[in-house]
């Protein structure tokens with residue numbers, strides 16, 4: 001039996017960042033079921049930093065994370081973690097009023113400006129102009145380098161003496177004499193604190209530990225990458241959304257990533273795209289843009305896992321001693337990682353919310369696994 005101070009289950013961005021932060025406090029085993037970290041949600045995101053997206057709790061966290069991503073610690077990454085992208089929300093003819101909801105999200109630090117249909121057509125030259133009656137532009141939306149972020153956290157964990165174990169699915173969990181005894185593949189581990197950062201599997205791991213589930217629902221989201229119209233360089237164009245929601249398109253160097261923004265309830269698994277979802281999306285893309293899909297696009301799907309109030313769940317379980325939750329990041333988990341890792345390190349070591357985060361209105365009560373909005 002190998003002894004640690006903390007066992008972190010799941011080496012996606014949530015577990016990797018938490019393990020790095022906890023390794024400042026003690027010996028950490030970061031335990032991953034797959035052959036390598038990042039094979040589930042973390043490796044399947046849209047890689048966007050969207051500080052004006054989500055409910056109030058998510059926004060406070062995402063805005064605070066921007067500080068880390070803009071100026072990461074020395075040696076965290078050789079490359080910048082954020083790069084300008086911008087986002088353009090388009091209103092179809094007759095739907096101009098829907099832009100008001102988008103513009104209401106603006107604040108002094110994250111402005112969103114109305115732009116004319118003509119300007120929007122220049123910014124998003126691959127969209128058919130007949131779909132653009134009015135538009136709002138948000139410059140603060142950024143591309144995130146998810147691989148660099150994830151590797152940065154894994155490296156920090158390793159440099160602080162942490163242990164990463166892959167091909168180590170946590171199957172058996174027992175609380176004996178104030179420690180968790182964990183069988184993870186061929187590894188027998190023990191630690192007083194276990195951090196559940198297993199993404200879509202959060203309630204599965206909790207059930208194995210005898211903890212009450214928090215009601216996590218993994219929701220499938222589909223993505224495809226199509227080639228831009230012939231001769232058009234889209235690599236610096238903004239993300240395109242339509243007011244009133246629906247599919248979005250993210251131009252990038254490798255093509256245009258498109259997603260129907262689907263949220264189909266699913267189960268924890270290696271989720272794959274549904275052929276019909278892809279076909280419907282291809283049809284939508286061809287009708288709304290000058291893209292012609294000549295060959296089968298690259299496709300994938302991933303799980304975004306939510307609890308009922310769509311805020312993350314971070315904190316000790318009220319009934320299962322030493323069982324710490326770090327789940328429910330939904331569609332924001334990459335953005336949230338630096339802040340939720342700090343919160344985890346503070347609370348899992350018996351401390352309080354870091355003062356700078358508390359000043360921003362991020363409270364332990366809003367994240368707690370026994371908060372009233374989850375029971376509802």
Ligand SMILES: Cc1cc2nc3c(=O)[nH]c(=O)nc-3n(C[C@H](O)[C@H](O)[C@H](O)COP(=O)(O)OP(=O)(O)OC[C@H]3O[C@@H](n4cnc5c(N)ncnc54)[C@H](O)[C@@H]3O)c2cc1C
Pocket residue numbers: 009010011012013014015031032033034037038039040041042043044045046047048049168169170171197198199200201205221222223259301302303304305327329330331332333334335336
């Ligand atoms: C299409 C799509 C677009 C998205 N776009 C964005 C975006 O633009 N910006 C953003 O911030 N977020 C985005 N997200 C959300 C983001 O990807 C997730 O919130 C984030 O990756 C969650 O990370 P995680 O580490 O909690 O989960 P995961 O990356 O899923 O990691 C959990 C890990 O736990 C492991 N595990 C599970 N059970 C066990 C066990 N019993 N033992 C050991 N290991 C176990 C799994 O193998 C997995 O590796 C998007 C997601 C999708 C699907």
